[in-house]
Amino acid sequence: MSAQGGAGSASLRSLAGGARAAGRIALDTEFMGEGRYRTLLCLIQLAVSDGSENPAHPNPAHPERIELVDPLAEDLDGSPLAAVLADPQVQVVVHAGRQDIALMRRRLNTEVSNVLDTQVAAGFAGMGA
Secondary structure (H helix, E strand, O other): OEEEOOOOOHHHHHHHHHHHHHOEEEEEEEEEOOOOOOOEEEEEEEEEEOOOOOOOOOOOOOOEEEEEEOOOOOOOOOHHHHHHHHOOOOEEEEOOOHHHHHHHHHHHOOOOOOEEEHHHHHHHOOOOO
């Protein structure tokens, strides 16, 4: 796991490439809306499968890559993430993600396509939220 917020970060570009290779990216955000006119996006959490079936993987039980992104960093270049979120070939997995998606659209100036909301899917499957 790593944290990043620098513009042109190789880490975010690499994560975007991993999402395209896997065809999926998981997204969650943390935000502050209380006492604010406009909700403040405070943290972006991302996960992609690293495609590793290698038993020598550092953690073979959890072969995913997790990144924490600081959206408050003024020098954040979110364009690699924005492109992945808009790519219809990459499934964006969220849970109760209405606000997450709205905040990503606003912060990264992008559309988010191919969304799988696990809360909505659970409802269709007859499970409780």
